[in-house]
Amino acid sequence: MLPSQRHLFEIPSDICYLNSASYSPLPRKTLEAGRAAVGRKGQPWTLEAGFAGRQHDRARSAAARLINADADDVALIPAISYGVATMAKVLTIPRGARVIVLENDHSSPVLEWHARAEAQGFAVETVRQPADGDWTSAVLAAIERSGAPPVGLASISSVHWSDGGMIDVDKVQAALRRHGAMFVIDATQSAGVVAMDVKRLDPDAVIFPTYKWLIGPYGRAFLYVAKRHQNGVPLEQTSAGRRDVNSENPVYFGDLGYVGNARRYDMGERDHFISLEMASIGMEMMADWGAAAVSERLGMLTQRMADGVRELGVNVLAHHLRAPHVLSLGMAGGISKELVAGLAAENIHVALRLGRMRISPHVYNDEADTDRFVAVLAEKLGG
Secondary structure (H helix, E strand, O other), rough: OOOHHHHHEEOOOEEEEEOEEEEEEEOOHHHHHHHHHHHHHHHHOOOOOHHHHHHHHHHHHHHHHHHHHHHHEEEEOHHHHHHHHHHHHHHHOOOOOOEEOOOOOOOOOHHHHHHHHHHHOOOEEEEOOOOOOOHHHHHHHHOOOOOOOOEEEEEEEOOOOOOOOOOOHHHHHHHHHHHOOEEEEEEEOOOOOOOOOOOOOOOOOOEEEEOOOOOOOOOOEEEEEHHOOOOOOOOOOOOOOOOEOOOOOOOOEEEEEOOOOOHHHOOOOOOOOHHHHHHHHHHHHHHHHOOOHHHOOOHHHHHHHHHOOOOOEEEEHHHHHHHHOOOOEEOOOOOHHHHHHHHHHEEEEEEHHHHHHEEEOOOOOOHHHHHHHHHHHHHHHOO
């Protein structure tokens, strides 16, 4: 099993950080690269002519490697919301169709469709949070609901951010395909930890940022677009998205045709010399460890905590329904802010999400962290 990688991070021994689903710490290697990159930006005359292009290619390739995509099928974007807005412009939802979203899903894969529904003539259907935690069955039931309008699209997270519920994207994609519907996946809480192969799965789009599980900076994200959708109009009109708009040529606007791949969807002002390299390093580290090894280690840690809190009067999603790296605890009446704050006062950092306590370890955590969490939680609950 992959051992703890705490030595690669600047995390003091007294800190028990179990909140990667919010923000992950940066590895030492990434911090060093960021400091060096700030220095380069302070002396831009030191940048070689091909520096920006190499940065773009490295990040694009690192992101593609995580989901077994071709690099040219990946666009450089700033956020999940940007990626969803791009796909909403590219995809055509038939009038009278349904767009399926999850109740209490994060805002990014949801709000764009609400904003477009009336004007474009489709309905947004919200799959209610299932009492038994089985999101996959709930989504499949919505897709197959008898007598309902046709499904045009599902825009959902692969792991629900609040309760850690896992959505089986293979089963959902199979159901959507039977109905001729499209699939946009927000992989924010799964990329790099839960294996995904877009060449096998064939979704219409997959979007993920780096600041959570990919141990990278804020403001860097990636959009995979299936080849069948690489002929759309981008969200922004940029020189990089065109075949030949180049300031070094005698004629600036040489060819206004779009490039023939997902690079046409790149964001404007994409030369993030500092954070783009930092994002690449984190993604490369995650890919080198491999999703299977990371998932196995984090699944061991969350199960260790689940076993430890079993007698404390909290409820946990069944093992087969939850993601391996996210543990969500509930109590009658809900988890209080005071309990989460009390843990933080003991240097144990978790998150309060929709009345539940979300615990999300990463490769820098070890068994001592999990045992300390259980012991202090038991003390706070009077166990």
